[in-house]
Amino acid sequence: MPISSGISAPDFELLDDTNTPRKLSDYRGKNIVLYFYPKDDTPGCTKEACNFRDDYSAYENAGVVVLGVSPDSVNSHAKFKEKYQLPFPLLADDGHKVCDQYQVWGPKKSMGRSYEGVLRTTFLIDGNGLVKRVFENVRPAEHSAELLSELGISV
Secondary structure (H helix, E strand, C coil): CCCCCCCCCCCCEECCCCCEEEHHHHHCCEEEEEECCCCCCCCHHHHHHHHHHHHHHHHCCCCEEEEEEECEEEEHHHHHHHHHCCCCCCCEHHHHHHHHCCCCEEEECCEEEEEEEEEEEEEEEECEEEEEEEEEECCCHHHHHHHHHHHHCCC
């Protein structure tokens, strides 16, 4: 079960898709959508990322930062970002340390096989670094609209 709302979001530093280090604390003073997703360029993850892309101007106009996190490499993120023209940073969580920190790495099942992986989860973090809301088992196709509604932002 992921960390809960009302607590300070754990700080971290990860490399983004351009190999630039990014710290969560660099974004203090802004609302943050921190979304964890399983894998670049897979159907659900692509749908989720493209919906954030399509709604990005609404987030940007409201001063909300969008950050995607998965265990994929910097190179994989760069290709995924370029292929779909994603306007927000994708952070490479090599070894899933931040996924562990946020408790979004765990048992999954697909086509009868069990394995460990990223549990699709989003954290809404306020300008003081507090987790305001946790979205678990998100539906990729509807998730951006759900977040915009939660934030009171119209597209």
